Amino acid sequence: MIITVINQKGGTGKTTTAAAMLAYYSRENVKALGVDLDPQCNLSLALGAQRSGANALGIMTGQANPSTAIQRANYTDVIAGAPELSAADEMFSKDIGKPYKLREALSQISGYEHIIIDAPPALGVLSVNALTAADYVVIPCQADAFSVQGLSQLADTIEQVKKYTNPQLKILGILLTRHNQRATLSRDMREVLEREAEKLQTVVFDTAIRESVTAKEPIALQESIFKDPTTNAATDYAAFMEELTKQIGG
DSSP: OEEEEOOSSTTSSHHHHHHHHHHHHHHTTOOEEEEEOOTTOHHHHHHTOOOSSSOHHHHHHTSSOTTTTOEEOSSSEEEOOOGGGGGHHHHTTTOTTGGGHHHHHHTTOOSOSEEEEEOOSSOSHHHHHHHHSOSEEEEEEESSHHHHHHHHHHHHHHHHHHHHTOTTOEEEEEEEEEEOTTOHHHHHHHHHHHHHHHHTTOOEEEEEEEOOGGGTHHHHHTOOTTSSTTSHHHHHHHHHHHHHHHHTTO
């Protein structure tokens, strides 16, 4: 099962969410693989992966064997990102099969129950590849007007992918991140997000990830967010993953 974590706006907790999902599967002894498709390589950094050698760009161009590109990071397996991914739009511009590069590469990998793709914060060939390769999509979204405005553009891209390259793609839901329960704006924006979710034929997850330092520290320290299971971040992401697991059927 392949899940793409995507939002074209930066700062929404996208990489933190991808890392937390991988950490959760590691905690539950579920074999999972992370794929860093972001030229900023934030997921690779968060997991303590080496960013030299075979990487996500290499498996898409065919210059690297997908199985040998996998490396063991601090608590999970990962295919690292590369800054050169920023040139992907130009690199694949004349390739008629460009939406399928990642799907074809990942089809050569076996032995994982889940693959989590951290898509880049931009809509282009990399995002289309991440969506074309996926079974499901999770959209982290901060409770602010700019994040909500970006959802309509993302929705258009997802609809195009469903129409032309991946008709079985399903949006699992919008995950509210950096949430402040006491802020009136956050409460109002949740209502707005729920209306946007209806347009996307999906839901806003019941679980919201609270704004906290404990969500950022593990990323900086390259540690699992569940190292201390009592923190707000660990509690919230565990609840989110339990909700997500029920939604996809166990």
